[in-house]
Amino acid sequence: MQVSNKLFNEQQIRQFGKLTEDIQKKQERIASGKAILQASDDPVVAVRLSAAKEQKELLQRFDENAYQAGLRLEAADSVLQEATNVLTRVTELATQARSPVFDGFSRRAILTEIDALRESLVDLANSRDAFGQSLFSGFNVKEDAFTRQPDGSINYNGDRGQHTVKVSESVKIATGLDGESVFGRVETANGPRSVFEIIDSVAAAIDPLRDIKEFASTQGQAAIRFSLPRQNQDWSVRLTGALGSAEIKATLSEGQEQVFVDAVNAQSDLTGITAKYDRLENRIILTDPSSGEIKIDQIEIEGQDMAVRDNRYFLDFRAVDSNGKEIGVPRILADEDQLIGRGIENLKNSIDHLSIQQSLMGAQMAKADLQRTVIENRKLAINQDISKMGDADLATLVTELQQQLTNKDAAQQAFAKIGQQSLFDFIR
Numbered sequence: 290m291q292v293s294n295k296l297f298n299e300q301q302i303r304q305f306g307k308l309t310e311d312i313q314k315k316q317e318r319i320a321s322g323k324a325i326l327q328a329s330d331d332p333v334v335a336v337r338l339s340a341a342k343e344q345k346e347l348l349q350r351f352d353e354n355a356y357q358a359g360l361r362l363e364a365a366d367s368v369l370q371e372a373t374n375v376l377t378r379v380t381e382l383a384t385q386a387r388s389p390v391f392d393g394f395s396r397r398a399i400l401t402e403i404d405a406l407r408e409s410l411v412d413l414a415n416s417r418d419a420f421g422q423s424l425f426s427g428f429n430v431k432e433d434a435f436t437r438q439p440d441g442s443i444n445y446n447g448d449r450g451q452h453t454v455k456v457s458e459s460v461k462i463a464t465g466l467d468g469e470s471v472f473g474r475v476e477t478a479n480g481p482r483s484v485f486e487i488i489d490s491v492a493a494a495i496d497p498l499r500d501i502k503e504f505a506s507t508q509g510q511a512a513i514r515f516s517l518p519r520q521n522q523d524w525s526v527r528l529t530g531a532l533g534s535a536e537i538k539a540t541l542s543e544g545q546e547q548v549f550v551d552a553v554n555a556q557s558d559l560t561g562i563t564a565k566y567d568r569l570e571n572r573i574i575l576t577d578p579s580s581g582e583i584k585i586d587q588i589e590i591e592g593q594d595m596a597v598r599d600n601r602y603f604l605d606f607r608a609v610d611s612n613g614k615e616i617g618v619p620r621i622l623a624d625e626d627q628l629i630g631r632g633i634e635n636l637k638n639s640i641d642h643l644s645i646q647q648s649l650m651g652a653q654m655a656k657a658d659l660q661r662t663v664i665e666n667r668k669l670a671i672n673q674d675i676s677k678m679g680d681a682d683l684a685t686l687v688t689e690l691q692q693q694l695t696n697k698d699a700a701q702q703a704f705a706k707i708g709q710q711s712l713f714d715f716i717r
Contacts, residue, residue, distance in 0.1 A: 345671050352664045354454040358464045359657040361452075362650050365424045365465045368416045369647045372472075372484075373640055375410045379403055379488055380636040386495040387629040393497035400495055407488045411435055411443060414472050423447065425468030434468035435485075443485040445469050456660040463653050466646060475642045477635050479594040479626065484639045486595060491632035494596040501627050504586035505606035505620035511583045512572045512615055514605040517543050522602065523591040526622075528553065531581030532561035546573055574609065585622060593624035600627055 382399045385391060391399070415433040417423055422430035426447030436446045445468055452464040473483040482490075493499070505511075506529075515524075525538045535556035539549045546566050550573055553564035562583060563576050577583050590602050603623040607615040625631050 345668060348664050348668050348671065351456050352661060352668070355456040355462070355657045355661045355664065358454050358456070358462050359654060359661075361418050361424070361464045362654045362657065364416070364418050366647055366650050366654070368413050368424060369471070369643050369650070372410055372413050373643045373647075375406050375413070376484065376488075376636055376640050376643065379406050379491065380633060380640070383491050383495065383629055383633050383636060387633070396495050396497040400492055400497075403488065403492050403495070407485065407492075410484065410488070411437065414468055424465055425471055427451065427467040427469075435472070442489075443483065445473055445483075456657065457663070460656075460660060462656050462660070466649065471643070471646045475635070475639045477638055478631075482595065482635065484643075487632070487635045487639055490595040490597075490626075491629065491636060493598045494627060494629040494632045496598050499598065499600060499627075500621055501600070501603070501623045502620045503628055503630065504584060505622055506582055506584035507606075507608035507617070508582055509577060509580040509611075510609040510613075511575045511585075512567075512570075512607045512609045513575065513585070514572050515541060515546060515549070516601060516603050516605070517541050517545070518602065519543050524549070525587075525589040526585050526604070527587040528556070528560050528562060528575075529582070529584040529586075530560035530562035530577050531579045533559055535559040536587075546571075549573060574613070588622050588624055590624040593626050596627045596632060603627075 382403055386396050386399045414425055414435045415423065416425070423432060423434050426432055426434035428450030429447045432446050434445065434447045435443050438444055447468050449467050449469055451467060453461040454464060455461050472485070474481045475484055475487060477487070494501075519542060521540050521542050523538070524541050525536060527534055528537050537549070537552050537556060539552040541548055550564040550566045553560075553562060553573075553575065557563050561577055561579065561581065563578070565574050565576075566572075567574055575583050585604070585606060588604065593602065600623055603621050606620045606622055608617040610616050
């Protein structure tokens with residue numbers, strides 16, 4: 290069957306069109322550097338390439354999460370370090386105030402500085418991150434973590450929520466700690482207390498208007514008076530005499546001083562001290578027959594957990610001469626928790642507590658750094674896969690393009706030559 294000139298021309302034109310289209314695609318690949326411009330170029334590789342790009346985007350989000358978490362943790366860690374510095378300074382001031390060389394004026398000056406430090410600590414606890422969100426208020430990030438009450442106390446205004454972010458398909462890290470855990474759960478001898486309560490307690494113990502002593506002693510005879518509530522209250526004191534020491538325990542209330550007298554006399558074989566109640570003077574007389582030292586210390590009173598400025602329950606200790614007359618300066622004794630020494634212990638516990646919180650944050654910061662390293666390695670591997678699948682082999686493409694251009698030119702010349710022939714050329 291013979292092929293007409295018309296059909297031949299149409300076939301050649303279609304071939305030239307395909308060749309031109311292929312040349313254009315190669316030019317586009319060379320210009321873009323991409324091996325696949327559309328999914329139809331290689332459907333299998335296109336699917337794999339799309340999946341790799343999605344994974345790369347996911348890793349980028351994980352990396353950003355880890356980075357932002359690290360910034361928030363660093364901000365919180367810096368706040369805790371400053372808070373530790375504040376508590377350290379308060380401890381130094383309390384230690385100074387404990388010294389007997391500091392008079393009332395010096396103590397008032399110390400209290401002024403402690404009050405300023407307390408306010409600084411509240412401001413630190415209300416710190417916010419770069420986005421204006423509260424660092425220590427849990428999920429309640431729009432509000433200050435702690436608020437000052439009209440009575441001067443500090444209340445936690447947040448919740449116990451803990452922010453976390455995903456830094457991989459299976460790993461989450463915390464971006465901070467709630468303020469109640471950080472500032473409100475310091476372990477003391479009387480249970481958990483907030484750092485603000487502890488500072489208030491220390492300030493109360495330093496108050497020069499209170500003259501509470503750690504112990505009281507005299508020779509031979511002493512008179513003691515109790516300030517007691519109407520309801521029963523458990524008391525415990527250490528009484529030391531010529532023979533030794535004993536812990537005196539009694540449940541007391543107004544008008545029940547005889548109960549303490551009986552408790553002292555029950556331990557006379559250990560201390561050498563006897564007691565009797567002087568109803569006329571409303572006092573208890575302690576006597577050491579050998580005229581030895583009588584000493585009282587280590588007082589524990591039910592319900593007295595922290596030092597307060599208005600201390601209602603205490604023991605008044607006075608020396609007594611041979612005629613039963615009270616002499617010398619009275620010494621006021623109260624619960625151990627009313628003393629500066631106990632406050633200093635609690636301050637040290639507070640510093641230790643904040644150090645533990647910093648350690649917890651440090652662990653999360655290290656976790657974030659580790660995950661960022663892992664993510665970078667994964668991104669590098671994925672980028673290599675994407676490059677291998679999607680980047681064009683420019684040297685091969687240029688060679689193929691040159692070959693196709695040469696072929697196209699040759700085909701066009703041949704087509705033109707054939708097209709010039711007439712019917713007379715075939716008749717010859």
